[in-house]
Amino acid sequence: MAVPILKQEDVLIAQVQAILSDDDLNQLKDDLSNRIGRARSRGVIIDVTALDVLDSFATRTIRGIAYTAKLRGANTVVVGIQPDVAFGMVQLGLSLEGVETALDLEEGLAFLRNAANSRGPRVR
Amino acid sequence: MSAEIRVPIEHERDIVTARQRGRELAAANGFSSTDQTLVALAISEIARNIVSYAKRGEVMLLALEETGRRGIVVIARDEGPGIADPELAMKDGYSTAKSLGVGLPGAKRVMDEFKLETQLGKGTTVTMKKWVR
């Protein structure tokens, strides 16, 4: 199932569905990369609230997305990692190092707003 | 005792099916939601190993009952190239293709029992068990 991407002001929000295959993830990576450029987004939120497992491949791909987005000028925040999912990830030795995380969508948006403010007003 | 569940692994989307079946079986056998997640995670890792290295194989799931305890066993079998250095493959951070190098050792960490049998040119079988705590 493809991951829908919504746009809210200068933030792209990827709403990951309950069933996420490797193909869906790779597709998301390409879609996001394209849309950051087109929409000149300053932030990306990957909402994984619906996901019940984040394995090594998903973790690695999400890190890849975050690094790519950074190179294109957007901060990435992963939001909504569930308690069981977080527990499983650390048991497996996965940490999403270098990627910002937030409790939920609201927190993610607040984080990106703060990051934008501390960077100073944008030149329009 | 319930019948075994077999999930053929050929495409990467089969990984999702295998881990869903595993979670369902774990739930039906009284595993906590955290442990269901760990089972699904371990299946995800070993099923991906099949897709990455052996192209095709299968994951077999079975409920277990032994004196006074319940659990499940996951057997992942393929007839792929086998693993040249199983000891090295079980080391954290080791990977030849597209995993993070946590696949096998990670799966071992989240399960209670783990056995890797491999023969060059013949294939690999991973047998893992987890008990309800």
Add this chain to the structure above:
Amino acid sequence: MTVSDRQRSLQSSMHDMGLTEEAIERRKRIVGLEPADLGRIAAVKDVVARGAEEFMATFFEFLSKLDEARPLVTSHGLLDRARQLKKAHLAAMVQGEYGTRYVEQRLELAQLYARAGLEMLVFLGAFHHLLRAIGSAIMKQFERSPMEGFENFMSLQKVAFFDIGIIVDVLVMERERTIRQQEEAIRELSTPVLQVRDRMLLLPIIGVIDTHRARLITESLLRAIRANRAKVVVMDVTGVATIDSKVANHLLQTVTAARLMGALVIVTGLSSEVAQSLVALGIELSKINTVGDLQGGLEEAERVLGYRLLRNGDALPPPTMTEN
């Protein structure tokens, strides 16, 4: 519970207690129950059957006089079922068949006693009275050949001891199970997660940390983060007995898991000895935010959340400019 449910649960209890056919045979050998006994038991079958009502009355009358047995004799559901099973027991005791089915019946009655919280001592007392009553009836029947009567009674007593063995094992097992559950409950209680302020949690860790406990701590912290929408967690390890590399790794995992959920963890209470030994062990703690003591940690957490602490009477600092 339906009949088949009860049957299934009995079978699983038999399984849990390892009561296989071999184990049952072994129990018979231990009490000395042999084929030769069966004939002698058959000889008292009628006496026991005739007096069954009376023997049962003796058993429950003894119990009804004891405070300790009150939960059993005051619950009609339990008492009726116990009477039913006891009657079946007296009939089965002299049938000569002491296999799986017989043991299952003993198990069911034993579990009922356990549910009623019957003490072993009380059960043994009642059982003794029951046997005494049976013994007197047998001796009366064999008045003219007391030796034969005694032999017959002794054979029946082997069955009685076989029964006692099973009942005692069930009562002991139930007690152990209760203790295990209490231990588990204490362990859960020993890792409280406290909400100190809005979106701020305090996790004081006290005692010994092993893999199991580390797991419980992490699980309850993660759930608390979700439930309280926590943004900052102060984890105080002042009370942790020893922090070696294994414990440090557990703590590191807890911190990482919390971060995955978007919460910042501040670790407080690492003594200088612990800090030095961790450095000596080569453990990477640079990823952890540490503050010396709990108070400092709480202040730091408040700062992160944007709180400012003011003493009464202090002048309010000028508000910071916010962008609109």
